[in-house]
């Protein structure tokens with residue numbers, strides 16, 4: 001089994017809040033702790049992609065910053081390759097762990113190559129002069145993130161997706177065994193989200209990096225993550241969030257993923273691994289057919305308020321025939337009427353006419 005690179009013991013994360021002077025005099029302390037999450041005992045192994053999920057405000061960014069040593073823990077320990085991170089110098093930490101934050105960094109007039117090269121700062125002198133080895137690492141980071149074609153462009157001229165890949169390349173140039181990214185797919189369109197996720201997965205699998213990324217992309221995380229760290233919502237009385245860690249499939253099957261995001265009005269579909277808007281069914285209809293046509297017909301029927309059961313025996317039903325160019329839907333109204341429809345749209349029209357009749 002791959003070695004553990006990062007480990008926490010009974011970690012407590014959060015903030016020290018300054019008390020008003022009058023309260024400080026009463027309590028005898030100027031600061032009070034606002035605990036965001038506690039009792040966190042996590043392990044991160046080499047070669048694994050971990051997705052950190054949780055509702056807004058559950059503490060994902062706070063955890064990232066604490067694990068990377070840029071924010072102090074309120075209690076407990078973070079160990080990086082066996083050493084307590086709070087006892088390591090910033091330079092030592094920077095050789096072991098790189099952190100990519102969502103915020104747009106002020107890059108001045110830098111071009112892509114120069115920004116990626118900044119990733120070498122833990123290894124260069126204060127002048128930042130790059131050795132041949134440094135240049136080779138920078139070129140490799142640029143190649144493996146697929147950004148060579150715009151390596152000489154200014155950062156300010158890039159799209160959000162391109163800029164995100166540059167920030168990942170910079171982390172790669174830092175050449176650390178652990179890479180952490182806070183919402184690297186935020187603001188990206190679907191193809192770019194998939195591309196960034198695949199890139200991170202490849203870094204874990206092929207280059208043996210341990211990658212932790214926070215995200216709200218539940219379905220992508222379920223497909224790509226080796227492990228999920230799932231932060232629950234903090235209690236309404238201010239009780240800190242709880243966290244669970246497990247394989248994505250385990251968390252779906254035992255209902256913990258669903259529990260963490262539970263809200264009125266939508267429900268988690270364990271088969272597709274996605275949340276769906278809850279439609280209160282008004283009527284039951286049978287569906288006969290399979291494949292993609294049946295899946296999307298079911299979705300359209302559910303959206304229109306039908307409870308869909310599989311059933312050639314149902315008197316009121318839809319039957320799908322043919323595939324691709326020769327698809328056809330037959331709608332049997334249960335009262336002797338049968339109607340052929342050439343697409344889902346005309347099927348739904350026919351069903352709505354029946355409802356209105």
Ligand SMILES: Nc1ncnc2c1ncn2[C@@H]1O[C@H](COP(=O)(O)OP(=O)(O)OP(=O)(O)O)[C@@H](O)[C@H]1O
Nearest residue numbers: 015017034036054055056057058059060061062063
């Ligand atoms: N500087 C701060 N001082 C005090 N409390 C803070 C500070 N920054 C964040 N918080 C609080 O800590 C909690 C966790 O915030 P955090 O940003 O870590 O959540 P998150 O899971 O990353 O949220 P999101 O998904 O919305 O980005 C929130 O209640 C937030 O209000």
